[in-house]
């Protein structure tokens with residue numbers, strides 16, 4: 594039997610229209626454009642508009658673009674895999690809301706979290722369903738509204754300046770073409786570091802109700818991050834998981850056409866670029882424009898890279914991510 598593979602046949606993204614520059618943030622907290630650019634590379638990010646944008650609505654817009662680019666009808670989608678840590682409801686997940694918006698009632702949907710590695714995990718799940726023959730067309734999405742979670746006071750400035758809102762999507766389709774396909778995906782996690790970057794509340798394992806006046810007063814619904822611990826692990830794991838994908842396919846960093854890393858911090862990307870000895874044209878960064886959009890960052894970056902002609906048939910493209918959990922993951926694609 595001819596083996597079945599999966600290929601990416603369509604990409605799309607959506608970002609809210611409101612641009613928040615670093616200078617804009619100085620209205621809320623004691624920070625500066627110089628500090629933010631020097632420590633993170635970020636110049637601006639997008640924040641959603643209440644009443645206009647929702648997590649699922651942004652994902653729907655990104656998905657429609659990916660569906661159009663793939664040249665398919667939405668009704669040929671067999672499965673949705675949706676990554677987010679900022680869902681519209683506590684449950685059910687935003688995949689249900691997007692499925693409804695796309696008019697795809699009845700098809701399977703899977704909601705996952707997996708934080709900044711969410712999109713690569715979702716892509717891997719989709720790839721396995723296609724390779725097994727169970728589904729032929731899978732819509733993979735990463736979407737985040739972070740701005741309503743952020744503590745925009747001085748207390749939260751170490752976190753608030755980094756994150757932004759947006760959504761990205763990809764259509765994966767079954768193929769027998771060994772020369773244009775996802776070559777492999779590699780997934781990792783280490784729960785020993787769960788509390789290095791997390792949101793504690795609301796959680797179920799509480800005395801009494803899961804949200805009380807005390808929980809609100811404690812402020813543990815804010816994002817808590819040990820920035821330097823995340824940074825130190827990220828630079829090691831990014832390089833490791835990229836090398837793992839190349840090694841698994843008998844390839845080397847020289848063979849790479851483009852690395853699309855999760856947009857966490859420009860200093861992390863620069864460090865990984867240096868470790869892998871990649872020239873500037875072999876790495877894609879757009880954190881300057883959008884900040885860190887967690888599960889949405891890779892599909893937004895990949896779509897922009899594609900639109901700019903930096904991803905062409907035959908190219909070897911590596912997607913790599915690291916984030917809360919900790920999680921880290923990569924996907925190697927022969928475009």
Ligand code: UT7
Pocket residue numbers: 623624625628629632633709750751752754755819820821823824827856857858885915916917
């Ligand atoms: O996708 C995974 C998501 N997370 C990450 O990738 C985060 C990885 N970590 C990082 O990117 C960096 O650790 C940060 C950008 C978050 C922080 O950079 P840093 O170089 O580790 O700074 P720091 O937290 O050590 O803070 C240095 C100083 C502190 O002041 P003192 O104690 O030296 O006087 C902070 O209070 O900078 C201060 N600071 C700020 N100043 C201006 C922290 N946040 C800000 C701010 N504006 N927004």
